[in-house]
């Protein structure tokens with residue numbers, strides 16, 4: 001569920017509640033959540049499934065509502081079960097209770113209106129009209145009271161959702177960080193790649209960089225030295241400070257750099273700059289006077305082609321990295 005403005009949320013609720021009442025849908029948190037999403041019309045797949053089921057069965061079974069809620073409304077982080085899920089379910093529960101009350105209020109108001117119409121049809125004295133006016137006034141007042149309560153509860157739901165969203169954003173950030181280097185991890189890199197691609201207007205490029213012979217370095221100088229080297233290369237990558245980029249470490253000595261507004265030519269030059277900078281480093285062993293042998297990296301680059309999807313794009317960069325390794329290492333390959 002997105003963080004709507006109160007006006008928009010009220011609008012959606014006012015659409016969802018009558019539909020739920022018409023189809024006699026139980027106001028459970030799951031139902032409330034998916035019907036709210038349904039009327040927002042922003043999730044085509046969910047709407048298709050719901051339309052298809054309603055066509056076939058005439059109603060939406062409870063178990064399906066629960067499954068749809070989990071599949072379409074709970075982001076991955078909520079599903080990891082760290083209290084967020086319950087918090088969200090409570091919020092939905094709270095909103096469902098107030099939407100039920102609002103639904104009842106609307107029903108009562110409808111009843112008042114129907115009765116008033118009947119009385120008016122038969123009214124032939126001024127005092128009848130007076131009675132209808134009083135009756136309508138009372139009905140409208142009661143409905144306004146319920147609507148106010150409903151709006152208050154919506155405000156509360158919104159502030160709680162905003163809190164939850166901030167918690168979730170923090171969690172996402174923490175989940176995306178590689179502890180060793182403080183760069184983004186592979187999952188974070190891929191997440192950005194999936195976010196960037198659909199709205200890509202300019203050239204998007206990937207640099208995949210891998211330390212050459214890390215296994216040998218580990219063997220010769222120890223794993224701690226190898227790990228220190230992984231951190232050191234990460235610092236060199238950070239020092240590039242390229243705008244609109246995502247700097248990541250995947251695993252071992254492999255790094256990924258995602259660049260926005262970067263042509264193949266620019267990316268190639270940047271990759272070569274990095275490669276040369278790394279190969280020129282004189283790295284001392286355990287802060288002694290002994291230097292490690294020259295440390296080199298191999299690089300594969302790729303620039304997004306037309307309608308290419310994120311997986312194929314990344315696969316192409318990996319292929320080019322492999323080609324660089326197979327061409328004798330310490331070089332950059334873009335095909």
Ligand SMILES: Nc1nc2c(ncn2[C@@H]2O[C@H](COP(=O)(O)OP(=O)(O)OP(=O)(O)O)[C@@H](O)[C@H]2O)c(=O)[nH]1
Nearest residue numbers: 211212213214215216218223224226227252253325
């Ligand atoms: N020191 C250290 N080594 C790691 C870490 N993670 C993975 N490795 C090691 O990195 C090595 C990577 O080995 P390979 O993938 O064979 O690559 P390589 O030896 O660098 O050889 P090429 O990539 O072909 O140049 C493996 O020996 C892993 O055990 C880490 O966090 N620290």
